[in-house]
Amino acid sequence: MNQTKANKTENANPLRALYERGQSVWLDYIRRSLITSGELQRLIDDDGLCGITSNPSIFQKAISGSTDYAEQLAQLHAQGLDARAIYEALAIRDIQEAADLLQPVYRRTQRRDGYVSLEVAPDLAHDTGKTVDEARRLWRAVARDNLMIKVPATPAGIPAIRELIADGINVNVTLIFAEPVYEQVADAFLSGLEQRAARGADISGVASVASIFVSRIDTAVDALVEDRVKAASDDIERALLSSLLGKVAVANAGVIYQRYLDLFGGERWLALSHKGARTQRVLWASTSTKNPALSDVFYVEALAVADTVNTIPPATMDAFRDHGRVRAAPTPDVKVAQGTLNTLAEAGLSFSDVAGKLLRDGVALFEKSFTELLAAIESKRSSAATGARGSADRQQFALPEKLAARVEAIIADWQQHDKVRRLWARDATLWTGNDEGKWLAWLAITDDQLAHLGHLNAIAADATKAGFRHVLVLGMGGSSLCPDVMSRTFGALSGHPALQVLDSTDPAQIAACEKRIELDKTLFVVSSKSGTTLEPNIFKQYFFERVKQTIGADGAGSRFVAITDPGSALQKNAEDDGFRHVFFGVPGIGGRYSALSNFGMVPAAAAGVDVVKLLDRAEEMVHACAACVPATDNPALKLGAVIGAAAEAGRDKLTLIASPRIASLGAWLEQLVAESTGKDGKGIIPVDGEQAGPPNVYGDDRLFAYLRFTPEPDAAQDAAVDALRRAGQPVATIDVGDLADLGQEFFRWEFATAVAGSIIGINVFNQPDVEASKVKTRALTAEYEKNGKLPAQSPLLAADGLQVFADSANHAALGDVKSLDDCLGAHLRRLNPGDYFALLAYIEMNATHDARLRAMRLRVRDRRRVATCVGFGPRFLHSTGQAYKGGPASGVFLQITCDDATDITVPGSHYSFGVVKAAQARGDLSVLESRGRRALRVHIKGNVEKGLAKLEAAIERVLK
Numbered sequence: 001m002n003q004t005k006a007n008k009t010e011n012a013n014p015l016r017a018l019y020e021r022g023q024s025v026w027l028d029y030i031r032r033s034l035i036t037s038g039e040l041q042r043l044i045d046d047d048g049l050c051g052i053t054s055n056p057s058i059f060q061k062a063i064s065g066s067t068d069y070a071e072q073l074a075q076l077h078a079q080g081l082d083a084r085a086i087y088e089a090l091a092i093r094d095i096q097e098a099a100d101l102l103q104p105v106y107r108r109t110q111r112r113d114g115y116v117s118l119e120v121a122p123d124l125a126h127d128t129g130k131t132v133d134e135a136r137r138l139w140r141a142v143a144r145d146n147l148m149i150k151v152p153a154t155p156a157g158i159p160a161i162r163e164l165i166a167d168g169i170n171v172n173v174t175l176i177f178a179e180p181v182y183e184q185v186a187d188a189f190l191s192g193l194e195q196r197a198a199r200g201a202d203i204s205g206v207a208s209v210a211s212i213f214v215s216r217i218d219t220a221v222d223a224l225v226e227d228r229v230k231a232a233s234d235d236i237e238r239a240l241l242s243s244l245l246g247k248v249a250v251a252n253a254g255v256i257y258q259r260y261l262d263l264f265g266g267e268r269w270l271a272l273s274h275k276g277a278r279t280q281r282v283l284w285a286s287t288s289t290k291n292p293a294l295s296d297v298f299y300v301e302a303l304a305v306a307d308t309v310n311t312i313p314p315a316t317m318d319a320f321r322d323h324g325r326v327r328a329a330p331t332p333d334v335k336v337a338q339g340t341l342n343t344l345a346e347a348g349l350s351f352s353d354v355a356g357k358l359l360r361d362g363v364a365l366f367e368k369s370f371t372e373l374l375a376a377i378e379s380k381r382s383s384a385a386t387g388a389r390g391s392a393d394r395q396q397f398a399l400p401e402k403l404a405a406r407v408e409a410i411i412a413d414w415q416q417h418d419k420v421r422r423l424w425a426r427d428a429t430l431w432t433g434n435d436e437g438k439w440l441a442w443l444a445i446t447d448d449q450l451a452h453l454g455h456l457n458a459i460a461a462d463a464t465k466a467g468f469r470h471v472l473v474l475g476m477g478g479s480s481l482c483p484d485v486m487s488r489t490f491g492a493l494s495g496h497p498a499l500q501v502l503d504s505t506d507p508a509q510i511a512a513c514e515k516r517i518e519l520d521k522t523l524f525v526v527s528s529k530s531g532t533t534l535e536p537n538i539f540k541q542y543f544f545e546r547v548k549q550t551i552g553a554d555g556a557g558s559r560f561v562a563i564t565d566p567g568s569a570l571q572k573n574a575e576d577d578g579f580r581h582v583f584f585g586v587p588g589i590g591g592r593y594s595a596l597s598n599f600g601m602v603p604a605a606a607a608g609v610d611v612v613k614l615l616d617r618a619e620e621m622v623h624a625c626a627a628c629v630p631a632t633d634n635p636a637l638k639l640g641a642v643i644g645a646a647a648e649a650g651r652d653k654l655t656l657i658a659s660p661r662i663a664s665l666g667a668w669l670e671q672l673v674a675e676s677t678g679k680d681g682k683g684i685i686p687v688d689g690e691q692a693g694p695p696n697v698y699g700d701d702r703l704f705a706y707l708r709f710t711p712e713p714d715a716a717q718d719a720a721v722d723a724l725r726r727a728g729q730p731v732a733t734i735d736v737g738d739l740a741d742l743g744q745e746f747f748r749w750e751f752a753t754a755v756a757g758s759i760i761g762i763n764v765f766n767q768p769d770v771e772a773s774k775v776k777t778r779a780l781t782a783e784y785e786k787n788g789k790l791p792a793q794s795p796l797l798a799a800d801g802l803q804v805f806a807d808s809a810n811h812a813a814l815g816d817v818k819s820l821d822d823c824l825g826a827h828l829r830r831l832n833p834g835d836y837f838a839l840l841a842y843i844e845m846n847a848t849h850d851a852r853l854r855a856m857r858l859r860v861r862d863r864r865r866v867a868t869c870v871g872f873g874p875r876f877l878h879s880t881g882q883a884y885k886g887g888p889a890s891g892v893f894l895q896i897t898c899d900d901a902t903d904i905t906v907p908g909s910h911y912s913f914g915v916v917k918a919a920q921a922r923g924d925l926s927v928l929e930s931r932g933r934r935a936l937r938v939h940i941k942g943n944v945e946k947g948l949a950k951l952e953a954a955i956e957r958v959l960k
Helices: 015-020 030-035 038-047 058-065 072-080 083-108 127-140 157-167 179-198 214-231 233-244 249-265 267-273 298-302 316-322 334-346 352-385 401-416 419-424 440-450 456-466 480-491 507-515 532-551 570-577 596-608 612-622 635-648 665-676 715-726 737-760 768-787 808-814 820-828 849-862 881-886 913-930 945-959
Strands: 023-028 051-053 115-119 147-152 172-176 208-213 281-285 308-310 395-396 470-474 498-503 523-528 558-564 581-584 651-658 683-690 702-709 733-737 797-799 802-805 836-841 869-874 891-898 934-940
Touching: 015 023, 015 316, 015 596, 023 038, 023 281, 023 316, 023 802, 030 038, 030 083, 038 083, 051 083, 051 308, 051 395, 058 083, 058 352, 058 612, 072 083, 072 352, 083 115, 083 127, 083 352, 115 172, 127 147, 127 651, 147 157, 147 352, 157 172, 157 179, 172 179, 172 352, 179 208, 179 249, 179 267, 179 352, 208 214, 208 249, 214 233, 214 249, 214 352, 214 456, 249 281, 249 298, 249 334, 298 316, 308 316, 308 581, 316 419, 316 440, 334 352, 395 635, 401 419, 401 635, 419 737, 440 612, 440 737, 456 581, 456 596, 456 665, 470 532, 470 596, 480 498, 480 596, 480 665, 480 737, 498 596, 507 532, 507 635, 507 913, 523 532, 523 570, 523 596, 532 558, 532 570, 532 768, 532 913, 558 596, 570 581, 581 596, 596 612, 612 635, 612 737, 635 702, 635 733, 635 737, 651 665, 651 715, 665 683, 665 737, 665 881, 683 869, 702 715, 715 733, 733 737, 768 913, 797 820, 802 820, 802 945, 808 820, 808 934, 820 891, 820 945, 849 869, 849 945, 881 913, 891 913, 891 945, 913 934
Parallel strands: 023 051, 023 308, 051 115, 115 147, 147 172, 172 208, 208 281, 281 308, 470 498, 470 523, 523 558, 558 581, 651 683, 651 702, 702 733, 836 869, 836 891, 891 934
Antiparallel strands: 395 733, 797 802, 802 934
16 A cells, blocks of 8 residues: 555544444446556455445546547447447446445445446436336346446436335435435335335345435525625624525435434334345435535535445545544534524525425436437547547657657556556645645536536626626736636627736736726626735726726626635625625635636636536546546646656757647646746746747757647648657647637646646645745835835936846846847847746737737747747736746846836825836846846836837847
8 A cells, every 4th residue: 555645544544434433435436447447446445435326427528538438339339339328338337347346345234335326317317117117127237236226306206216126126316405305215215115025025135325415405505595695684684694604405414314313213114124124324415515615525524424325526535535534423413404494494595496496407417418428429439430539638749769768657657656546635745745735626626616507607697687798807827817718719709798808017908908898888807816916906996996986886896706715805805895796716726727616617607608518528638537547548647747757858848839729728828837837946938929930940948739729720830840740859739629628628737737747846836936026016015105116226228218227146247238239139148058038028918019029039039049938027927937936047038117108096005007017027027136047127218119129129130
């Protein structure tokens, strides 16, 4: 057994402690590689796993996102079977093999545990007769006595349960939400046993569980309660309603559990138990936590009661193994639980209505998943016939022999030392052994989002119904870059508000942004994980005041929503200002890993993007990278191994080439890679937006990643990348087949970056040097507040509207310079092979300025054969700025600042946005200088475009 936090000794394993409490742990997950990899046997041996449940959604993602079933699919396709028959053949084999592995548990527990569940087709949920026929047929086909047939607790399903139990077929009754329905289910079980006993048949071997769905209840009820809180007329009512948040699901479970004890302790049951019958245990389902204000193991801990089953999804199981606790919590206090439900009724909310809707939605969701499963099988059949690869594995690598060998060695090491499973188990020793384990909640975010889509559907409907024409995200870095990808990739969708992003304190950019929107028709999204980030807060101050001036103070809050972590200062301010809604991030997800969380999905949903499709595609990638998948088949691991191995070999300039349609993905990748890996003097420098050139302009420090949008390939890019391959440069090519596949790319690159960071040996989840710039900025803005000005600085030289600034060390390195050309020439001569050149431009980000900067960077690249980067300040401070300061000392920096033609005051402050931008630029340069970086600042006096033209001309002259 590996000696890691994920592999604790048996006595210290919280999952084992649940069993000692009297609760059986089942796994809510099944797929072929779980069995063939030995992972299922390990879970049985190490964690005391006692059973498995499955559903069409899990199976569909496993088929779509992996090669688990490729061989059998090809065989079944050759037999001419339709999709439904193929599904059944695949599923039955999985169920049989899992049941065989669990047979020792079944025997050891005397048939109490060791079960595997298989679902009746969801489209039969409302037909009793067909449900019974299907269940009987599946029972015969699987032919394992430790099988349970899953039947939903619909009005048609309950009589089917009675009949199946009477037949001696084990049943897992699913989709139970309310105590009255549970009573009907229990009665059906008891009646079935009584009928079977009356026939003289043995009832001792008939098993059943009643699956009570938990977290879905809180998600549904909390949404209703929050609406009531907003409409509450006084503080007492608000406090009463707020006391219900996150409480109803466990209360409902407590009431049902007490009813279970009553029903299976009465005379009716005793008569059956004397004949050998076993109780129909309560099974807690949907026990992953969806509310970020609660612990990720909240429901597992709260429902650790005797004589029950908890079916836990893999991510929650890993989290509980890592930090779960089995508290001294006996039977739930039914009086307290009933009191919570009574309070809900007193608030005018019908739990019966909620439960009824959840049942209908649950059946519909399973039907949808089953339809998608059949479609996935059809797609895989076509792929098998044509030899096409699955969507998650559409990547290819052209690597030099030595690098390819190192990649193979890394993958073998990850396989041998079980590192993928350890990553999923949040084992911090994969990196530095510090706090990395607490930052891996992004691994499970797609499953959480897909299980609880209500808030995303609601914001999409609300934004359209309210007549908003624009959605403007006010954020920085991880809070803004995914929405920016969504905005630039999908554009304005018909019938929905147009999504835009503001992530710059440049006054000209703020003014330009304001001109593009209608203040009274805009939904402002204030996005900040911590709630204390300077830029989103002052953006909010400005636009909140502008909206008040436009529509009046009373209605201003209704034009704003917030996305932030629970308990942040932003949450309180949003509630005080009457924001339309507050959406929560997940505390265990850092900003740059938050694309698939609310930070990325809420703005996208509001703008009409099909986020369900994005999340579905992302979940396929999740399954392709699962712990049970062999390392050689894990697409994100392979990409991470290539990136990490290349960095080890000095190829640490990850050069991103993306098809025009998806080019904006590069800025998101820049932040993810740079901020994750650039620290402790190590790191990977992502190069985005550098137009592909001929092979002779590149050195041997490059790794190229080509994200190719296959519906709209760019012929010039194809030719350039092909030339790079033929020249022996390492190239990773990823085919993106559909815009929704961006969901896959978000997860693929997050996982790959985590892997690359492990190979390099750094903490991929912190950003120590970003804070250094913030400290300098705060000090400078505080000085401005106090003295009304920033500290004076003297230029090294001034000529023709341009000023040059350098600290003493950089000045000395430049030598005796008399002109701008002298300065730039000396500075650029500091570039050595393996270095990179970065333009840090604190100016408005627009097409004209971008074209000028692009021309400058290409001249430097082509003449000096070094990688080049462009960052618009201050947005890059929350992105590549970390690597520039904390990564390898291979950067040569040219910071560009300017006079602001107009400025905008920050409401409630003495300083303006221009002052903030100037303070950020100075703070940025100061930290670069303190780290011994080769840095120079050029300040443009007057017209920015003319100043850039002069700078470009000077660079051209000195590079001749």
